[in-house]
Amino acid sequence: MKKSDFYFDLPERLIAQHPLVQRDASRLLVLDRKDGSVTHRHFHDLLEYVQPGDCMVFNNSRVIPARLMGHAVGHTTPIEVLLLTDKGNGVWECLTRPGRKTREGVELTFGDGLLTATVESVQPDGNRLIRFHYNGIFLEILEKLGTMPLPPYIKEKLDDPERYQTVYSKTPGSAAAPTAGLHFTKELLAALEAKGVKLAFVTLHVGLGTFRPVKEDEITDHIMHSEFYMMDEQTAQIINQTRASGGKVWGVGTTACRTMETIADEGGCVRAQSGWTDIFIYPGYRFKSIDHMITNFHLPESTLMMLISAFASREMIMNAYHQAIEEEYRFFSFGDSMTIL
Template identity: 60%
Template structure:
């Protein structure tokens, strides 16, 4: 299976640069994974496709303002830093630009010394381990100094940083938003609950590995970065009880999907607990838990496109994407949504 098998032509102007004012007014392409049939809707009409007794699984991770701009102590050189994952209390794995100015032993000052980072080591992919020193609470300092780590294809400045959070974001830790969840409003979630749709929470802190380009031609040789996930006992029970009763498990986003598939055995039973996952889902994968998926439109040749192709079949997905381009759907993080159902 080749990476180039997952290429499609995407006009630049279809990459959404700004979120819509009303989250739930984005468009929704509904794809039947069995037949390949396509329907066009508005996202809030997703209520017509979810049934009483189904379970919607949402990722309640919260994006931290993980992009920091500082100066190297001694030379005053400008340095940009992106927090990727917390290794210990004040030690983070980070992406540093320019990396050549961040050798082990280098110190970087942020906010005029409000926060200081010392480079400890160079790790996988040239990332840096950095120990931070500060007075006060790290998260509060980050709120003051940090910027939301928008993907590189979004060139507009975000006016309201809450628009890069889901309305149910709770647990700090992500370097990127679980973007399929951006379409939900509190009102829409309330309508679904009233209808009898259960809502289960899982947590997966999204790292940049999800978006890392596939640089090998043989898909099976690509390695995913690990990401931390957690599922509480009550939420695992809610998901397992739904399946046992014949309800469908509908994952909101590829991150919720990867969490469920990582936390379950071959019998499809989801186990409570926490850990690290580097699961890579591509065509040929047999889903153990998931029935349906709500997702955005992904980059050509990306691991996310491979995941949705594993669920609905590559031909159905590429045909749906071709249709989305023709119909001028908005792509990527702030774009429109797709429901893969049966």
């Protein structure tokens, strides 16, 4: 299967530059896998599709202010460092710009020396392993010096950084938001619970590897980057009990779905565990743990397009996307939503 099979032409005006004032006022495209039909609703209408006894699985990872601006010691040229993955013991895998200024051994400084770092190695893909030196708590220093790592297609300034967090975000560690969850409000979550829907939470710290463009023409040649995930015993019990009692399991976002599919056995049962996943889902994959999916509208030729095309079919997804473009839905991180039944 070719990368070009997942291409579509998107007018630039449809790339959402800011979130709506009311999170759940976004539009909702409902795709029914049984017949390929498409219905146009709003996100708060989701309550009509979820049934008592179902459960929704959310990714509660919280975005850290992962973009740092500094310079090499003894130089003044600005250097941008984007934290991707915590490797432990103060070492992070990072993207840097300009790369030529961050060769192995280069010493970096941020915030007048409040945070310093050493480039330990240059990875084959161009990422850097950087060791940070500081006094105190690293995340507190990031809150002072870092900024929210918005995707490059968002050109406008975000006035409230909390709008790039889900209302249920809890565990810091992501370099990008699990954006399907941005549409939920605390009131909508309460309404779901009042209807008898169980809420379950996993953690997958989103790295930029998920969103990197597929460069190979044959999609099977693409290699995914690993991301850290966690599922606790409470969540595992909720999911297994839902399945055992005949309820439906909803995956909120591709990150929650990838976590579930990494953990689930062939019968769809899950167990508490943590680890690293580089699962790459594309058409031909058989889902084990997810009955319905909530997702945003994704970039052309992305691994996320491939994942949702595996859940429905490429033809259904491309038709739904063409309808979304005709109806002028808002696309990408701050855009509208889609549910696949």
